[in-house]
Amino acid sequence: MDLTDLPNIDAVELQPIDIDALIGANDPCYPPRILVLYGSLRERSFSKLASEEASRILRWYGCEVRTFDPTGLPLPDSTDANHPKVQELRELAAWSEGMLWVSPERHGSITSIMKAQIDWIPLSLGGVRPTQGKTLAVMQVSGGSQSFNTVNQLRILGRWMRMITIPNQSSVPKAFLEFDDNNRMLNSPLYQRIVDVCEELVKFTWLTRGRSPYLTDRYSERVESREEVSQRVNQKSL
Secondary structure, three states: OOHHHOOOOOOOOOOOOOHHHOOOOOOOOOOOEEEEEEOOOOOOOHHHHHHHHHHHHHHHOOOEEEEEOOOOOOOOOOOOOOOHHHHHHHHHHHHOOEEEEEEEOEOOEOOHHHHHHHHHOOOOEOOEOOOOOOEEEEEEEOOOOOOOHHHHHHHHHHHHOOOEEOOOOEEEOOHHHOEOOOOOEOOOHHHHHHHHHHHHHHHHHHHHHHHHHHHOOOHHHHHHHHHHHHHHHHOOOO
């Protein structure tokens, strides 16, 4: 992807990722797979617009990016997991190696749209943990002054989902002032922070994805596995 779709970028300072500095000899070299979630259904959703700006940057950095449209996603527990939108979301979560979550702040918290998406992604599915060991970046947009309530809550959720949440984050206050009539973000320190977040997400994804199984290997689960094997071997009847 060239820079024609990134008019606010300083081409001299936007540097490609030095992949060789981050991966080992046997690590995968295909483009990192990033799933983007946003937390609003409004016709002009600033969380969606911010996610689109981030997606353009992630693609420039060489990522394969897919965005989940939450339109039509049912509330958690209102139906079973066979619902087509739930299946779509879970398949994307399994496909991804990293995620970007962008939520508006509503009443000092993340939106129900954002929370519903996260709640539909299980901690474990068929013996596979769809989010464990994957990278995560968090961003928020606000209608008022700058706040960090939403990114802080997204970090808590990321930890609960056993994800590697990167240190950097983005909070865009008065988001309605930050986008032009063509729905593109204006050049400002707020835009530059989104570039920072994307750059760091890509670096951490390259760094950790080849090592995720080892990083998430746990003593307690190894002990539990041995106990389960022992119980199965020693049971008196099937």
